[in-house]
Structure formats: structure tokens, C-alpha cells
Amino acid sequence: MSSLIALGKRQTLLSHNEFLNFKNQKGFCKRFISQLNKKSNFPALAMTVPEATKYLKSVSISVPYVGSYMLSIALKSNRRxxxxxxxxxxxxxxxEPPKICVFAKGAAADEALKLGATYVGAEDLVKKIQTEPLEFSKCFAHPNSAELLPQVAKLLGSKRLMPSIKRGTISDELKPLIESALTAVDYRQNDAGSINLPVGKLGFSDKELQENIEALVSNVRFTLAKLPGKVKVTVKHVHLSASHAIAIPLQYK
Structure with a gap:
């Protein structure tokens, strides 16, 4: 058992016995800070990915291949x-690949099934959605079945799954939509001005996690650069956390 202790701008990991020994001594905080100042190998508050994973794996109580790392990217801008x-x-x-629902008929329906869509159909799919608790996180439609969408607009709209031409989710080219949905992960800025997304399992190597983090940060910066208007939005800071563990700031510029 370990204890993660943060004091001032430094933090360190102590074994349970070390923590108790420090705590039972008089002037615990003063002695602890003194020990930190004498040792140069304790990391500063902002850590590299390998340093952060070392701490997070120590304090997380999740099974390595079940627990996940979460990346939080805080954004800043000079105006709304x-x-x-x-x-x-x-x-x-x-x-796990998401479950995909596709409204299509004929050859388009056959193609959607081959590409890996979970639910495919037209009138029969409308009835299933109206009567059965189908679970899916992506929904697309081919123009040959788009006329059926108003019948399930209320059900799909409440889950933000209603296909539309404006969003590009109604198309006669279903292949790129389905392939992208099966391999890509959506992210969105929340009301607090940050983007939170899982970036790997606790069983990942430092290299795998580092590459996933770099890919996400680069992707977010590319997205920010394409935002409409003259407002400049940048990455303020990046934090890495794990299941049932604290968030640690990473050294990212």
C-alpha cells in the first residue's frame, strides 16, 4: 500500500510504513519538506508521461487491463x-467498436452489414427502434431510406443520434462513414472549457500511452486552429489521471 503526498509544488510516493513513520514524528510537515528538499530525484508537480504512469499505477486500484487512463485538456481563449x-x-x-445503426435498403443495406453495422434496415428498423430498447452510439442513413427518419425523430433526437444532411450523416457513400465510426473516437469540449477522453488502458506501455497522448493533443490543436472566427483558442494545460486515482499535470507546452 502506498500514499501519494503533495506539499507545496512537489509530491512523492511513500510506502505505507514510511508514511506512518513520518506522520508519527513531531513536526511531520516540516520534516517531510526538509526530506524533499534534500533529495533531487523527486519529480516536480508537472511530470513526464513515464513519471506520471509510475505514480498512477501505484495508487490506482483497478485491474491493469480494465482500468483506463484519462486525459484532460484544458483550453483557454481571450474571448468566447x-x-x-x-x-x-x-x-x-x-x-470496443461502437454499435452502429444504418437506415438503408437494397445494395446499400447489404454493404452496411458487410462493413460491420450492427442494425441495418428500413421500415423494419423503424419498428424495432419504436418497440425495442436498441443500443447504439452512431446512426447513419442512405438517401433511399431518409424519408423514414421523421417517424423516429423524437427518439433519435433526444439521444443526439438523428442523421442529417448538414452533419453529413445522411449520405449515399456509407463506407467512409461506417469505417470512420468503427475506428475513430469523438471528442467535444465541455461547458468547463476542457476536453476529457480516455487514452489507454493501465496495461499500456509508456510508449503506447505516450503516442496516444501525443496523437490526441496534436489532433486537438489542429481542431482549434480550424475554429471559425478570429478568436484564438490554445491548450492551457494537460492532466493525466487513472481509474480511482488523482490527476497529474503533464509537461506539455
């Missing part, structure tokens, strides 16, 4: 800016 959203295909995928 449009919300940032985008997609990323991680170099090291780790999440």
Missing part, C-alpha cells in the same frame, strides 16, 4: 469561442 469538437483514430486502439 465556438465549442471544439473532432474525431481521432488512436495509433493504439483500446476501446
Amino acid at each position: 469561442a465556438p465549442s471544439a469538437r473532432g474525431q481521432i483514430a488512436f495509433p493504439h486502439p483500446f476501446q
Whole structure:
């Protein structure tokens, strides 16, 4: 058992016995700070990815291949800016493929099934959605079945799954939509002005996690650069956390 202790601008990991020994001594805080100042190998508050994973694995109580790392990217701007959203295909995928619903008929329906869509159909799919609790996180439509969408508009709209031409989710080219949905992960800026997204499992190597983090940060910066208007939005800071563990700031400029 270990204890993660943060004092001032430094933090360190002590074994449970070391922590108790320090705590039971008089002038605990003063002695602890003195010990930190004498040792140069304790990391500063902002850590590299290998340093952060060392601490997070020590304090996380999750099973390595079940628990996940979460990256939080805080954004800053000099004025109100449009919300940032985008997609990323991680170099090291780790999440289960999403369930996809496609409204299509004929050859388009056959193609959607071959590409890996979970639910495909037209009138029969409308009835299933109206009567059965189907679970899916992506929904597309071919123009030959788009006329059926108003029948399930209320159900799909409440889940933000309603296909539309404006969003590009109604198209006669279903292949790129489905392939992208199966490999890419959506992200969106929240009301607090940050983007939070899982970036890997606790069982990942430092290299795999580093590459996923770099891919996400680069992707977000590319998305920010394309935001409409003259407002400049940049990455303020980046934090890495793990299941049931604290968030640690990373050394990212």
C-alpha cells in the first residue's frame, strides 16, 4: 500500500510504513519538506508521461487491463469561442467498436452489414427502434431510406443520434462513414472549457500511452486552429489521471 503526498509544488510516493513513520514524528510537515528538499530525484508537480504512469499505477486500484487512463485538456481563449469538437483514430486502439445503426435498403443495406453495422434496415428498423430498447452510439442513413427518419425523430433526437444532411450523416457513400465510426473516437469540449477522453488502458506501455497522448493533443490543436472566427483558442494545460486515482499535470507546452 502506498500514499501519494503533495506539499507545496512537489509530491512523492511513500510506502505505507514510511508514511506512518513520518506522520508519527513531531513536526511531520516540516520534516517531510526538509526530506524533499534534500533529495533531487523527486519529480516536480508537472511530470513526464513515464513519471506520471509510475505514480498512477501505484495508487490506482483497478485491474491493469480494465482500468483506463484519462486525459484532460484544458483550453483557454481571450474571448468566447465556438465549442471544439473532432474525431481521432488512436495509433493504439483500446476501446470496443461502437454499435452502429444504418437506415438503408437494397445494395446499400447489404454493404452496411458487410462493413460491420450492427442494425441495418428500413421500415423494419423503424419498428424495432419504436418497440425495442436498441443500443447504439452512431446512426447513419442512405438517401433511399431518409424519408423514414421523421417517424423516429423524437427518439433519435433526444439521444443526439438523428442523421442529417448538414452533419453529413445522411449520405449515399456509407463506407467512409461506417469505417470512420468503427475506428475513430469523438471528442467535444465541455461547458468547463476542457476536453476529457480516455487514452489507454493501465496495461499500456509508456510508449503506447505516450503516442496516444501525443496523437490526441496534436489532433486537438489542429481542431482549434480550424475554429471559425478570429478568436484564438490554445491548450492551457494537460492532466493525466487513472481509474480511482488523482490527476497529474503533464509537461506539455
